[in-house]
Amino acid sequence: MPKALEDVTVLDFSHLLQGPFATQLLGDMGARIIKVERPGQGDLFRTMTFKNRWVGGTESPNFLAWNRNKQSIAIDLKAPEAKEVLFKIAEKVDVVIQNFRPGVMERLGYGYEAFKKVNPRIIYCSGSGYGESGPYVTRPGQDMLLQGLTGLAAATGRRDGPPVPVGAGFADQIGAMNMVYGILSALYWRERSGKGQEIKVDLLSALLQHQNQEMVWVMNFGENLERPNSSIGHPGMDAPFGLYPVKDGWVSIAMSPYRKLVDVLGAPDLLVYDDPETLYVKRDEIWEKLAEETRKWTKADLLEALLAADIWCGEIKTHLDVMDDPQVRHMGLVTSYEHPRAGTVKVIGPAVKMSETPPEIARPAPIVGQHTEEILRDFGFSEEMIASLRERGIIEQGEA
C-alpha cells in the first residue's frame, strides 16, 4: 500500500531521543530518513542503555526503540568535503532536523540560512531544551530536568512525600511530536506557497503545552492544586479517582458515581461522604476508607463487579504484564523487526491506524554508516568521489 509521506526525504542530524523519535514517526509514514552520524561511534544513544544490558549483546535497546525506518550515513561533519556532500544532498531533500545544543549547527556551518541558500523549499526544524535564547539557553535541557522545572514532578506523588518524576522520557517524546506537528504543517503549507521555513521546538514549551489544563486553573486562580496525601490520582481530583489496593495488587478507579461504587463495595456507611465538597476536601480520608474495602477483594473479582456496574476501572500492570495483555495483543502493538546484529528485536508497533496509507516498519534501526555509499550513489556522487572520501576517512561504510 502507498505511504502518506513516501515522497518526503529528511536529512536527519539529530541524536539521543527528541529528534530521533520525530524522524521515526515520519519514517513510519514512509518518509525517507537519512540519519547523519559520526563515523565510528555514531549517535550517542547507541552507547546508552539501562543496567548495562545490550540486545544481541551489542545493541542499545534505547537506540533500537527510536531509529527504525532510517538509513545511516556516517560522515565527519567537520571535514570541508562533508559540507560539499551534505549540501548537494540538501538540494533534493524536504526537511532538515537537528537537536544539538543551540548554536552548535550554526558554528559547524549547518544552520538554517546555509540550507536555505541551496534549497529555499527546505523545512528546517531544531529541537532544544529551553528554546534558542533567554536565561537558560546554555543549560542542558534534559527530560527529567524539564519535568521538575515545569511543575510536573511537584504535581505527582503524595503531599507529604517527595516530588516524583515520571518513569519514562515524556518531555523528549512530546517534544518529538511537536517537531512532527510543525514539520507536517509546514509541508502542507509548502504545497500552497512553495516556501520552506524554520521551525523551533523545545522541551519546556512542550511540557507546559501538555499541562495547559492544570496551568489554566493555577494561573487564573492564583493558587496551586495541592497533591493528595493518598493514592488519589491527580492534584485536582476528588475521591474516588485514584489507585486502590486489592488482595493481589492494585486497581485504578476513575471518575465514577460514588454512590454506585460504595454499593458495589457493599459499604453503605461510606455514603456519609457523598457530596461534591466533601469528596474533594476529605479525599484522603475517603481514599483510606475505600481502600479498606477494596483490600478485601481480589483484582479479578473487583474488576468484574465494577465493570458490571459500568464503573470506570482498570488493572495496574507492569511492563512485562503489558506484553501479554489481551487488548495489546489484539491491537498488534507488540511486534518485531530483524536486525543484522541483534537478531529479532521486539518493539511497539506504529500507534496510528490509517485505511489507505498504513504506517509500517520497513527497516530495522541501522548500523552506523550502513547506507553511506548507497545514499551517496543515489544522490549522484561518482564511485571515484566515494572512494576518495572513504580513503580520507571522511565517510565510513558500516557492515551489517
Added chain:
Amino acid sequence: MPKALEDVTVLDFSHLLQGPFATQLLGDMGARIIKVERPGQGDLFRTMTFKNRWVGGTESPNFLAWNRNKQSIAIDLKAPEAKEVLFKIAEKVDVVIQNFRPGVMERLGYGYEAFKKVNPRIIYCSGSGYGESGPYVTRPGQDMLLQGLTGLAAATGRRDGPPVPVGAGFADQIGAMNMVYGILSALYWRERSGKGQEIKVDLLSALLQHQNQEMVWVMNFGENLERPNSSIGHPGMDAPFGLYPVKDGWVSIAMSPYRKLVDVLGAPDLLVYDDPETLYVKRDEIWEKLAEETRKWTKADLLEALLAADIWCGEIKTHLDVMDDPQVRHMGLVTSYEHPRAGTVKVIGPAVKMSETPPEIARPAPIVGQHTEEILRDFGFSEEMIASLRERGIIEQGEA
C-alpha cells in the same frame, strides 16, 4: 502572516480532552474548527473543573484550556434535519474528527462511510481508549486507567510505595498528538492522491508508543525494570540521576559525571561508589548519601555550583512558580485571551515556533452555539431555513 493550515476546515464532533486538544493544535495553525455541540449543555468538559472553581464564576478552566481557535455550532445530532445540515457542510470540509465510544457515531448515522459518500476527500479521524474492537472495546478509556494498564503507573514512584499516576492527563494529550500526526500525514498524501481516508487513534497505543524505550528493554530481556526505592528518577537509571532535597526544597540532577558531582559537593568519601555496576546496584544507598550532602545547601547555592561545573541540574517548581520562571517569560509561554464571559483568561501559548506561519491564538474558546447562524450562512443555508431550525429547537444560537 499566513497560517500553515488556513485553507483546512475541520468538522469537530469531539468532546472532553483527546479530540479537543487535537483540534486546538490544528486551530493554532490556522485551520477553521467547527465544533459541533449539543444545544444547552454543549461539550461535557464545560461542566468539569477541579475544586468546583470556575473562571469568571462560570467557565470551566479545563474547557478553556483546550478549545481556543474554534467556532461552535449547537445542533441536535439526533434530529433528521441535523443530518441534512451537517452532510451539506461536510461536502466542503477536509477533516471530520470524533472521540465518542466506538460505534456511537455509526449508530447516530455519522460514521466514516456516510461522510465518504458525500465527500470522498474527507479525512475521518476517530479517537478511542483501546481501539475499536477487541476484548476491552466496551470499557471506558480514561487517561489514568491507561496509565495503569500500560505500565506507566507501575514504573513511577518508589519500589516499596504504591504505583503512581502522573499528575496530568498525558494519555489523552498524547492521543491528541497522534490524531494530529495522522491527520496532517493524510492531508499531505491527499495532495498527491486526491483521496481521503479513515484514521484510528487510541490511548492504549499512544501510551505504549511513548514507552517504547522501556518496552524494548523489558520485552527483549524478559524482565521488568524495578522502581528505585529512593528519588532516583527512572527505573532504569543509576545514581545520581534523580531529585535531591536541599535546605529550601528540591533540585534535579540528571546524568552527570559522578566524580565531578562528588567534587562539587565536597564529599570525596563517596568516590568509593564510582563504578558503573555499583552506581546502579547501590543507587538507593548512594542517593541517601548524596542527599545527606545536598541537604546542607540552599537551592540557589547548589544550582550555581553545579551549573558552574556543567553538571546537568535544575529547579523543582510548582505550577505557580512556573508562571514567573524567567525562561518561561522569555519564551512568551504565559499569555491570555479575552473571553466574552470569563474576561481575561491566562493560558499557555502555542509551543511550536515557525518563521513563516507562526501559530497564534486568534479566538477564545467559544460559548455553546456562539457561531451557529454564522456557520450556517457561510455554508449557504437560507435565513428561512435557519429560522425554521431555530424555532424547532434543532439548533441554538449562543449569546456571547
